[in-house]
Amino acid sequence: MADAPPDRLLSVDEHRDRILASIRSLTDFPQPLMEALGLPLVEDVVAEVALPSFDNSAMDGYAVRHADVAAAGEGSPVHLPVVGEIGAGQGGPTQLAPGTAAKIMTGAPVPAGADSVVPYEWTDRGAETVRIDRAPAPGQHIRPEGDDVAVGDVLVSAGTVLGPRHLGLIAAAGRATVRARPRPRVVVLSTGSELRDPGSALDADSIYDGNSFLLAAAARRAGAIVYRVGIVPDHPGEFLDALEDQLSRADLVVTSGGVSQGDFDVVKAALAPLGVWFGGIRMQPGKPQGFGHVGERQIPIFTLPGNPVSSYVSFEQFVLPAIRKMMGRTPYVRPTVAARLTRAISSPEGRRQMVRAEVGVDASGVYAAPVGGHGSHLIGDLASSNALVVVPDDVTEVAAGEQVQVLRLDEEF
Ligand SMILES: Nc1nc2c(c(=O)[nH]1)N[C@H]1C(S)=C(S)[C@@H](COP(=O)(O)OP(=O)(O)OC[C@H]3O[C@@H](n4cnc5c(N)ncnc54)[C@H](O)[C@@H]3O)O[C@H]1N2
Numbered sequence: 563m564a565d566a567p568p569d570r571l572l573s574v575d576e577h578r579d580r581i582l583a584s585i586r587s588l589t590d591f592p593q594p595l596m597e598a599l600g601l602p603l604v605e606d607v608v609a610e611v612a613l614p615s616f617d618n619s620a621m622d623g624y625a626v627r628h629a630d631v632a633a634a635g636e637g638s639p640v641h642l643p644v645v646g647e648i649g650a651g652q653g654g655p656t657q658l659a660p661g662t663a664a665k666i667m668t669g670a671p672v673p674a675g676a677d678s679v680v681p682y683e684w685t686d687r688g689a690e691t692v693r694i695d696r697a698p699a700p701g702q703h704i705r706p707e708g709d710d711v712a713v714g715d716v717l718v719s720a721g722t723v724l725g726p727r728h729l730g731l732i733a734a735a736g737r738a739t740v741r742a743r744p745r746p747r748v749v750v751l752s753t754g755s756e757l758r759d760p761g762s763a764l765d766a767d768s769i770y771d772g773n774s775f776l777l778a779a780a781a782r783r784a785g786a787i788v789y790r791v792g793i794v795p796d797h798p799g800e801f802l803d804a805l806e807d808q809l810s811r812a813d814l815v816v817t818s819g820g821v822s823q824g825d826f827d828v829v830k831a832a833l834a835p836l837g838v839w840f841g842g843i844r845m846q847p848g849k850p851q852g853f854g855h856v857g858e859r860q861i862p863i864f865t866l867p868g869n870p871v872s873s874y875v876s877f878e879q880f881v882l883p884a885i886r887k888m889m890g891r892t893p894y895v896r897p898t899v900a901a902r903l904t905r906a907i908s909s910p911e912g913r914r915q916m917v918r919a920e921v922g923v924d925a926s927g928v929y930a931a932p933v934g935g936h937g938s939h940l941i942g943d944l945a946s947s948n949a950l951v952v953v954p955d956d957v958t959e960v961a962a963g964e965q966v967q968v969l970r971l972d973e974e975f
């Protein structure tokens with residue numbers, strides 16, 4: 563990244579493409595099923611057992627031979643001796659002789675020789691002998707082996723993002739682990755001597771650290787394992803010590819603050835000498851950015867601007883795609899959807915503006931209602947929004963009623 567001239571503003575796409583080109587997907591390994599929820603599968607999971615794995619009863623009742631009960635009907639019951647009881651997982655007869663019945667419970671294996679099940683409701687529930695008032699059809703109330711899944715079937719194919727139903731099936735087929743890439747471990751640091759932890763007292767010139775929570779929550783929502791380290795003061799030595807301490811457990815580091823032109827811009831001061839790139843992006847908010855690789859393991863580090871909305875928008879544009887690439891989740895970049903703008907907005911020339919908005923559906927379709935002003939400190943407006951309207955670099959005015967592209971921030975993709 564060090565080759566990008568610091569004085570030329572990069573487009574959002576240029577910056578993101580350069581980042582993604584330098585990010586490697588993490589190596590997959592067998593993971594316990596619950597760890598794999600929400601991760602893309604790296605293998606085809608193939609059934610090693612059939613489902614059901616044996617013929618079993620769909621009802622509590624009696625296993626019978628159809629030929630023995632075919633004549634049963636109203637006013638002409640059939641009586642059969644009951645030779646035993648088969649409960650699910652409880653053992654019991656595995657063979658049924660002609661002219662007999664065995665009690666059988668839902669899920670229990672049908673004994674060889676039986677071909678139908680008579681539900682309790684069609685009988686007198688006898689223990690020694692049973693009276694059968696109605697005949698099942700041949701095969702009725704039996705769930706045949708392999709009815710659902712055959713040995714060799716692909717249960718879930720590579721690339722599928724594992725959800726509850728996939729995990730249920732994989733477990734039902736007897737697999738305890740699946741190959742998936744691990745969740746990236748993301749370290750989040752906030753810089754700024756003015757910052758205090760929520761819950762502590764404020765001085766006249768201090769503020770609460772919202773950003774580390776904003777970014778850590780966004781990273782966790784993206785699927786990462788997050789270490790929210792919290793606040794580091796504006797001192798390059800302390801910043802580098804804090805970073806060094808964290809690198810051993812990080813796959814990716816995100817910082818906020820200290821990257822613009824100020825006299826105390828700690829992140830830039832500490833990392834520029836290590837070869838981390840700092841420069842401007844044609845995006846508003848989120849112009850000042852830094853990106854590079856640090857430490858022996860060359861961990862990617864995103865140094866996001868400190869203004870809360872800038873930080874969040876930068877995360878969405880640059881960090882989220884990187885986390886997804888590490889996990890192997892595609893698409894890396896959130897797709898935009900079309901919406902109708904409810905009021906006119908203006909945008910600076912030559913910058914891709916990301917306008918906070920509330921997206922919803924009314925009688926005319928999907929709308930995007932801009933929320934609040936442009937200021938990148940307006941975290942109240944950010945929290946009232948669920949979308950960003952993307953105003954292209956060369957557009958300076960968009961009229962009410964025009965179609966725009968929006969990023970729906972709370973949608974899975
Ligand atoms: N002379 C210039 N000044 C600034 C420029 C510029 O181009 N020339 N760019 C502005 C833009 S745009 C942004 S964005 C900010 C980015 O500045 P930094 O990344 O150095 O961030 P800080 O100065 O540390 O903080 C900015 C702002 O955000 C508040 N902040 C910081 N961290 C947190 C946190 N964890 N939680 C809540 N709020 C936080 C901080 O107090 C400042 O108010 O630079 C402009 N300046």
Ligand code: MOO
Binds near residue numbers: 849
């Ligand atoms: O780009 Mo700054 O991020 O406009 O506030």
